[in-house]
Amino acid sequence: MFPATRVAELLGTRYPIVQAPMAGGFTTPELVAAVSNAGGLGSIGAALLAPEELRDAIAVVRGLTDKPFGVNLFAPLPRAEVDAEAVAALSAVLAPLRAELGLPEPEGAPSPPPSIVTDQVAVAAEERVPVFSFTFGIPPFETVKEAGAVILGTATTAAEAAELEEQGVDAVVVQGSEAGGHRGTFLSSFDQSLVGGIALVPQVVDRVAVPVLLAGGIMDGRGIAAALALGAEGVQLGTAFLGCPESGTPELHRRALAGSSDDATAVTAVFSGRPARAIRGSFVDVIEESGVHPLPFPLQGMATMDIRNAAAADGRMDLLFMLAGQGAGMVRSLPAGELVETLVHETMETIREMSR
Amino acid sequence: MFPATRVAELLGTRYPIVQAPMAGGFTTPELVAAVSNAGGLGSIGAALLAPEELRDAIAVVRGLTDKPFGVNLFAPLPRAEVDAEAVAALSAVLAPLRAELGLPEPEGAPSPPPSIVTDQVAVAAEERVPVFSFTFGIPPFETVKEAGAVILGTATTAAEAAELEEQGVDAVVVQGSEAGGHRGTFLSSFDQSLVGGIALVPQVVDRVAVPVLLAGGIMDGRGIAAALALGAEGVQLGTAFLGCPESGTPELHRRALAGSSDDATAVTAVFSGRPARAIRGSFVDVIEESGVHPLPFPLQGMATMDIRNAAAADGRMDLLFMLAGQGAGMVRSLPAGELVETLVHETMETIREMSR
Numbered sequence: 001m002f003p004a005t006r007v008a009e010l011l012g013t014r015y016p017i018v019q020a021p022m023a024g025g026f027t028t029p030e031l032v033a034a035v036s037n038a039g040g041l042g043s044i045g046a047a048l049l050a051p052e053e054l055r056d057a058i059a060v061v062r063g064l065t066d067k068p069f070g071v072n073l074f075a076p077l078p079r080a081e082v083d084a085e086a087v088a089a090l091s092a093v094l095a096p097l098r099a100e101l102g103l104p105e106p107e108g109a110p111s112p113p114p115s116i117v118t119d120q121v122a123v124a125a126e127e128r129v130p131v132f133s134f135t136f137g138i139p140p141f142e143t144v145k146e147a148g149a150v151i152l153g154t155a156t157t158a159a160e161a162a163e164l165e166e167q168g169v170d171a172v173v174v175q176g177s178e179a180g181g182h183r184g185t186f187l188s189s190f191d192q193s194l195v196g197g198i199a200l201v202p203q204v205v206d207r208v209a210v211p212v213l214l215a216g217g218i219m220d221g222r223g224i225a226a227a228l229a230l231g232a233e234g235v236q237l238g239t240a241f242l243g244c245p246e247s248g249t250p251e252l253h254r255r256a257l258a259g260s261s262d263d264a265t266a267v268t269a270v271f272s273g274r275p276a277r278a279i280r281g282s283f284v285d286v287i288e289e290s291g292v293h294p295l296p297f298p299l300q301g302m303a304t305m306d307i308r309n310a311a312a313a314d315g316r317m318d319l320l321f322m323l324a325g326q327g328a329g330m331v332r333s334l335p336a337g338e339l340v341e342t343l344v345h346e347t348m349e350t351i352r353e354m355s356r
Numbered sequence: 357m358f359p360a361t362r363v364a365e366l367l368g369t370r371y372p373i374v375q376a377p378m379a380g381g382f383t384t385p386e387l388v389a390a391v392s393n394a395g396g397l398g399s400i401g402a403a404l405l406a407p408e409e410l411r412d413a414i415a416v417v418r419g420l421t422d423k424p425f426g427v428n429l430f431a432p433l434p435r436a437e438v439d440a441e442a443v444a445a446l447s448a449v450l451a452p453l454r455a456e457l458g459l460p461e462p463e464g465a466p467s468p469p470p471s472i473v474t475d476q477v478a479v480a481a482e483e484r485v486p487v488f489s490f491t492f493g494i495p496p497f498e499t500v501k502e503a504g505a506v507i508l509g510t511a512t513t514a515a516e517a518a519e520l521e522e523q524g525v526d527a528v529v530v531q532g533s534e535a536g537g538h539r540g541t542f543l544s545s546f547d548q549s550l551v552g553g554i555a556l557v558p559q560v561v562d563r564v565a566v567p568v569l570l571a572g573g574i575m576d577g578r579g580i581a582a583a584l585a586l587g588a589e590g591v592q593l594g595t596a597f598l599g600c601p602e603s604g605t606p607e608l609h610r611r612a613l614a615g616s617s618d619d620a621t622a623v624t625a626v627f628s629g630r631p632a633r634a635i636r637g638s639f640v641d642v643i644e645e646s647g648v649h650p651l652p653f654p655l656q657g658m659a660t661m662d663i664r665n666a667a668a669a670d671g672r673m674d675l676l677f678m679l680a681g682q683g684a685g686m687v688r689s690l691p692a693g694e695l696v697e698t699l700v701h702e703t704m705e706t707i708r709e710m711s712r
Contacts, residue, residue, distance in 0.1 A: 003710055157619045177533060178552035192619040192636065196534035196552030198582055199573030199682035203618045206686075217555030225585035226554055229706050230578050262559045263513045263548040280548065326555035330562075350585050354359055355711040 002344055003351070006211040007234030010150055010170055011131060012068045014039030015344055017224070018173075019336070020215060020238030021045035021072030021133060022181060022323065029057055031246040031336050033064030038340035041131060043070035051119040058127045068130035070152070073120050075137030075186070080112045080273070080296035090303060093290040097283075097319070101310040110295070110302035124149070135175075135184035136274075138167050154184035154215075156193040157200075158207040163187060165208045173236050174204050178217025180239045180325035182276040183267065190275045194267065198230065205231035219330035221346020225354070228347075237343075239324055243331040244339060252315065253322045260328040271308075271321040273300030279328070281318035283307070358700055359707070362567040363590030366506055366526055367487060368424045370395030371700055372590030373580070374529075375597045375692070376571060377401035377428030377489060378537060378679065385413055387602040387692050389420030394696035397487060399426035407475040414483045424486035426508070429476050431493030431542070436468045436629070436652035446659060449646040453639075453675070457666040466651070466658035480505070491531075491540035492630075494523050510540035510571075512549040513556075514563040519543060521564045529592050530560050534573025536595045536681035538632040539623065546631045550623065554586065561587035575686035577702020581710070584703075593699075595681040600692040608671065609678045616684040627664075627677040629656030635684070637674035639663070 007016035019035040021027055021043035032042030044061065046054045054071070061069050087109040098105065117139055124132050125143040132144045133152035145151050145168070153164035154173045161172045175184050176197030185193045197216050205212050213234035214227040220240075227235045242249045242257060249257075256279050266280040270287040274297035278284075283304075287294065294300040301321075311319035334342060363372035375391040377383055377399035388398030400417065402410045410427070417425050443465040454461065473495055480488050481499040488500045489508035501507050501524070509520035510529045517528045531540050532553030541549045553572050561568050569590035570583040576596075583591045598605045598613060605613075612635050622636040626643040630653035634640075639660075643650065650656040657677075667675035690698060 003712070158617060159619070176552055176554060177550075178555040188619045192622065194533075194550075195618045195682050196532055196554065196573055198532060198553040198570075198579055199534040199575075200618055202576065202578050203683070203685055214554075217552055219555075220558065222558050222586050223554055225710070226582035228710055229581035229585050261514060262551045262556055263515070263544045266548065326551050327559070329559055351707075351710050354581070354584055354707050356359070 002348060003228055005233035007171060007213055010211065011041050013041050015340070016213070016234030017041070017340060017343060018070070018213060018234065018236040019043055019241045020181070020236045021070060022238050022242070023047040025248040026242060028246060028248045029060035029064060031241065031244060031248075032061050032069050034246050034336035035241070035340055036065045036067035036069045038337035039344070040340045041068060041070055043072055043131070043133065046071050046120060047074040049120070051116060051123045054120055054123050055127060058129065070131035070133050071124050071129045072133045072135065073117060073124070073139060075134055075139040076115050076117045077136060077297065080299050082109050082111065082299065083295070084109055086293060086295055087303065089292050090295060093287060093292045094304070094307065097286060097307060101307065101314065103306055103310055106303065106306065110299045112299060133173065135182070137186040138164065152213070155204065156183060156185045157188045157195060158203045160185070160187050161204045161208050161212070165210050169210065171211045171213060171234070172204065172208060173213045173215050174200055176200050176214060176216030178326040179215050180265070180277045180323045180328065182272070182274050197227065201227065201230035201232050217325050217327040219327040221343055221348070221350045223327070224343060224347040225350040239328050239331060241336060241339065243333045244336040245333065246336050250312065252312065252317050252320060254333075256317050256320075256322050257324055257328045257331045260324060262326055262329060264328065265324050265326055269294045269300065271301060271304070273297035276323060277325060279322045279324050281320070283319040358704055359584055361589035363527060363569055366567065367397050369397050371696070372569070373397070373696060373699060374426070374569060374590060374592040375399055376537070376592045376594030377426060378594050378598075379403040381604040382598060384602060384604045385416035385420060387597065387600060388417050388425050390602050390692035391597070391696055392421045392423035392425045394693035395700070396696045397424060397426055399428055399487070399489065402427050402476060403430040405476070407472060407479045410476055410479045411483060414485065426487035426489050427480050427485045428489045428491065429473060429480070429495060431490055431495040432471050432473045433492060433653065436655050438465050438467065438655065439651075440465055442649060442651055443659060445648050446651060449643060449648045450660070450663065453642060453663060457663065457670065459662050459666055462659065462662065466655045468655060489529065491538070493542040494520065508569070511560065512539060512541045513544045513551060514559045516541070516543050517560045517564050517568070521566050525566065527567045527569060527590070528560065528564060529569045529571050530556055532556050532570060532572030534682040535571050536621070536633045536684065537679045538628070538630050553583065557583065557586035557588050573681050573683040575683040577699055577704070577706045579683070580699060580703040581706040595684050595687060597692060597695065599687040599689045600695060601689065602692050606668065608668065608673050608676060612673050612678050613680055613684045613687045616680060618682055618685060620684065621680050621682055625650045625656065627657060627660070629653035632679060633681060635678045635680050637676070639675040
């Protein structure tokens with residue numbers, strides 16, 4: 001038997017295994033539904049979806065599963081300020097790369113897009129999504145909660161977990177330093193809040209009463225059993241699902257994950273303006289070695305998008321923004337439903353081995 | 357029953373629990389012997405001991421226990437180059453701090469001490485120590501192995517673990533990013549080899565055939581059970597033993613550990629010249645914000661020793677070099693033997709809970 005946890009009960013799933021919401025086209029409705037149908041919780045990484053796109057995605061998922069699923073958004077951030085000097089400094093550093101790729105120099109500065117969080121949250125409430133999760137801070141979630149959703153917040157330290165509990169979340173996803181993707185940090189500094197799961201989980205569960213899920217570096221049943229041993233009552237896996245055929249992971253990204261090792265990633269703000277763990281390559285080196293500061297999130301991503309598009313077309317893996325946790329080298333290419341079943345089997349097997 | 361592992365069998369101990377060797381006066385013979393007498397493996401952090409001091413320490417430990425114990429040394433490093441300009445730049449940054457503490461400006465530059473590793477290794481061989489471990493690379497250990505010692509090397513990545521196995525170690529201690537103290541990294545870059553235990557252990561055990569111990573962030577039975585779930589067959593705890601009355605931990609250091617939180621530490625080279633995880637304070641901030649580069653190990657430590665000595669006398673915790681892992685906030689002040697028994701009990705309890 002898989003260990004009984006408050007997380008599975010809360011989410012209404014068979015297993016306390018969440019497929020991490022990854023914004024940017026990875027979490028297709030097919031992936032989300034396959035995970036939920038297998039007894040986990042599929043999650044739509046909806047932060048970059050326009051409100052009507054989110055409504056459509058929810059409808060497609062509902063057409064593929066009658067099981068619970070989640071929708072994840074970014075908390076609103078202060079509007080990024082455009083600094084013309086910083087934009088020019090960045091362009092100067094990237095000029096040789098643009099010349100190499102045959103790209104023209106960018107004209108003008110990127111302009112911060114208007115925030116759509118309020119409208120996205122309204123869709124989540126109207127659609128009565130079963131689970132609503134968020135990262136980068138705390139968006140106003142009262143309407144979604146009143147509409148019946150289970151609320152999950154993201155923390156990177158025990159203090160952040162305590163703040164989420166205070167604000168009324170039903171459970172906390174703690175993001176260990178191993179995790180791929182953007183850091184959810186909102187109270188501590190990005191540097192100091194890179195805490196490994198082994199040290200993080202016990203300190204969080206000793207601090208809060210709500211159940212805790214661990215995200216970061218978990219790729220198989222060994223990681224899930226470890227999370228449960230530490231006191232987590234659930235897990236969230238992102239990188240592990242990037243290899244599934246149902247995910248929207250581009251082919252070059254899949255290849256990079258499969259070929260990576262434990263020291264292949266870095267936490268860097270060079271791609272988007274906000275620290276994120278991704279596979280290290282020459283784009284990271286060029287900007288970090290130049291000493292230029294990345295533009296604030298999301299301007300850095302907008303200002304460098306042309307380079308990534310050209311790199312993708314040219315097969316230049318070293319220039320792409322490929323999110324990956326420190327466990328990336330263990331990625332598998334199983335269909336999502338089969339992956340969930342395998343994770344469950346491995347977890348029970350690991351626990352059985354330990355208790356022999 | 358505590359799970360049977362190859363590590364306990366190899367070490368000749370009742371439990372696969374190693375008290376980490378911490379150089380600098382922490383691992384008193386009383387601490388080492390208490391851990392070994394309780395069924396763990398006590399270890400002498402001998403890197404800073406002169407050969408005859410090491411011989412004496414071994415004799416005292418042997419007078420207190422007839423159980424196996426370990427001796428740990430640093431691998432020889434390339435001789436540090438003294439750069440007069442770098443020394444002057446550092447002195448300029450530290451001048452206000454020295455004025456504040458009433459210290460004179462240092463005269464001249466620190467001179468790299470002659471290496472004593474060869475003589476230390478000779479003592480370990482002559483004394484036929486039961487277990488010999490090392491970090492920072494691979495010292496010549498043939499004579500110690502021939503004298504009957506079990507050999508443990510330290511790795512921070514799967515590639516380093518594979519190299520240690522290739523060179524003939526009996527087991528590998530993998531140091532997760534959570535670990536307090538100096539990083540053992542010797543092949544990868546210090547930045548990229550900060551891998552959390554959850555991601556690190558499975559990738560190492562999938563790569564090497566020798567048994568693996570996890571170090572980093574483990575403070576209680578939850579962490580030990582997690583390490584075993586991940587595939588480790590033993591654990592090494594440092595910070596957890598700093599709170600024991602038998603350890604040589606200074607009072608200010610004990611207080612700082614007890615008052616710390618998951619985001620209280622940083623990996624920094626400002627204290628010794630080599631990256632180490634320690635409690636963050638204003639000494640770290642002053643040097644990091646100045647942009648000055650620390651001198652190479654061990655010159656940085658020699659060049660700043662006067663400040664730490666004065667800070668200790670003045671109770672200035674913010675200036676001290678206080679090694680600590682990310683689990684420091686969970687430190688306990690139990691006697692070492694009682695701590696080992698508690699860890700064993702908690703581990704078995706955690707496994708029992710999981711398998712219910």
